Amino acid sequence: MKLKKVVLFISCMFFSLLVKADTDALILTSKSVIGIASETFLVDTGITVENGDVWVWGFRNSGQQGNGISHDGEYKTPARVAFFANKGLSITQLAAGIYHIIALDEKGNVWGWGQNGYHEVSGNGNGGAYPSLPILVLENENVVMIRTGEYTSYALTKSGDVYTWGHGIYGQMANGEKKAVNDLYKIPREYFNNRPVVLIGGGYESGYAINDAGEVFGWGDDEDSAFGFDHADHIYQTRPIQITNLPSGVSGKDIVYIAGGDRFTVFLTSSGDVYGMGEGSYLGMGLPYGQRVTIPRRIIGNIKMISCRYVGCVAIDKDKGLWTWGATKGSAFPQIYGNTATRRTYNGNLAKFDMGKEHVIYWNDEGQAYGVGYGAGSKFSPVSNANVHWPGKELDFVVNAMKGVYGPDYIPGQGQ
Known part of the structure; x- marks a missing residue:
């Protein structure tokens, strides 16, 4: 049995403070804190970080298994990416596009692997269309945070530089162009008012950054006032644009998480308040489709952790309550969300969760995993693609695969 790696984890609520303090890139924490193991736009694939390893299941026909086989069947047993285990490398963060x-x-x-048609994996043409073994993208840059869009990747270094690579037809690269295929690009610091960046965020077709002065920036598809500018059209911001319409009493220095989906922006403050702007029906406020919110409104308070993807958000409050909200009209899977912030019933005591495009996988302190939402790719069952409502379907086939590697007494889901 492999010994448990020492990879500690901290809630993203404190991450910007770590970067500001110029700390090391390790993520520190205790098991009493619920962790976001992965925040992805994966649509058919299940993924998590467990024991410092990357585990993948479900659809793997674009190289996602990372095992050297480009087209690996979705019905195969969940497996860890042996590449990292063989090198003795512990993984601390995961992010993914479609x-x-x-x-x-x-x-x-x-590192990156999977579909690479826009160079979203490798930051260049290396590895071809579907690199099936991890490719080293950034080395010796001391990266402290990674994020993704649908087909775009982002990285923040300890020194405060932001790198982008991948799809950029909507300005997601922040390189001044609307070009589909883009190699690794470092955004000039002048676009962040010549200040180092301390926090980044990913949107469906956009990116975000906050500098050490608390100034907030966004780039990419600013649809339906997602950045707070009053318009209903697609406005493609090909360079970072400063977002200045924060609510009264809220500074960018207070923001500890920022992300965007399709047509909205959401951020969490250190006091536990969540604010949103953009397409109103995605923001959990009971607003009708088509009503735009141009000045961020408070959605919910007392929140410890949050993850927002595509058309909705999942949040954990300070009492381990789990809340969701997002699009119900126009979403194929409204059972995940709620037109208003909705508290969900779940099984056991939460330990961590993984966010996909329109699915959620959560883990409890008894080592059980459950899936909710879009079931395609057999990620909730090796014999079914059925969609699942709360409180979820138990993923015992994933847990059993982990125990097969780490031993029968191993309890999955208890941190990284």
Whole structure:
């Protein structure tokens, strides 16, 4: 049995403070804190970080398994990415687009694998269309945070530089162009008012950054006032644009998480308040479809952790209550969300959760995993693609695969 790796984890609520303090890239925490193991736009694939390893199941026909086989069947047993285990590398963060995956190791290096048609995996043409073994994208840059869009990747270094690579037809690269295929690009610091960046966020077709002065920036598809500018059209911001319409009493220095979906922006403050702007029906306020919110409104308070993807958000409050909200009209899977912030019933005591495009996988302290939402790719069952409502379907086939590697007494889901 492999010994448990020492990879500690901290809630993203404190991450910006760590970067500001110029700390090391390790993520520190205790099991009493619920962790977001992965925040992805994966649509058919299940993924998590467990024991410092990357585990993948469900659809793997674009190289997602990371095992050297480009087209690996979705019905195969869940498996860890042996590449990292063989190198003795612990993974501390995961992010993914629709079909590509990037990972941050304990040394601050970034790796990518999966679909690479826009260079969203490798930051260049290396590895071809479907690199099936992890490719080193950023080395010796001391990366502390990674994020993704649908087909785009982002990385933040300890020194405060932001890198982008991948699809950029909507300005997601922040390189001044609307071009589909883009190699690795470092955004000039002048676009962040010549200040180092301390926090980044990913949107469906957009990116975000906050500098050490608390100034907030967004780039990419600013649809339906997602950045707070009053318009209903697609406005493609090809360079970072400063977002200045924060609510009274809220500074960018207070923001500890920022992300965007399709047509909205959401951020969490250190006091536990969540604010949103953009397409109103995605914001959990009971607003009708088509009503735009141009000044961020408070959605909910007392929140410890949050993850927002595509058309909705999942949040954990300070009492371990689990809340969801997002699109119900126009979403194929409204059972995940709620037109208003809705508290969900779940099984056991929460330990961590993984967020996909329109699915959620959560883990409890008894080592059980459950899936909710879009079931395609057999990620909730090796024999079914059925969609699942709360409180979820138990993923015992994933847990059993982990125990097969780590031993029968191993309890999955208890941190990284």
